[in-house]
Amino acid sequence: MIEDASIVALIRDSLPDARVEIVDWSSFGTRDHFNITVRSRAFAGKPLIDQHRMVYDAIGAALKDGRIHAAQLKTIAED
Numbered sequence: 364m365i366e367d368a369s370i371v372a373l374i375r376d377s378l379p380d381a382r383v384e385i386v387d388w389s390s391f392g393t394r395d396h397f398n399i400t401v402r403s404r405a406f407a408g409k410p411l412i413d414q415h416r417m418v419y420d421a422i423g424a425a426l427k428d429g430r431i432h433a434a435q436l437k438t439i440a441e442d
Contacts, residue, residue: 364394365430370422377421378403382441395432406440414438 367385374381382402389396399418406414415436425431 365425366394370397370399370425370431373425374399374401374418374421377417378405380404380441388435389432393432395430397431397433398435398437400437400439402439402441404441406438407442409440411438414440 367387370385371381371383374383378401380403384400386398387394387396388398399422401418405417409417415438418436418438419426419434422431422434426434
């Protein structure tokens with residue numbers, strides 16, 4: 364189980380300007396399945412796959428230790 368604030372902190376460690384929205388869609392209250400929307404200037408000019416890799420790299424530790432089991436990402440490049 365991981366709190367939204369912890370996910371935001373992990374992402375902002377890598378993308379300090381990120382605006383992050385999180386929706387928990389886990390069953391049975393396990394809080395380990397999330398829809399995560401990230402807006403950042405760091406995504407500008409990068410293909411979608413690279414944007415997603417940036418976020419997955421940021422939350423990688425939580426994915427590896429099981430605090431996050433699944434994450435559906437939406438990334439938005441801001442000007």
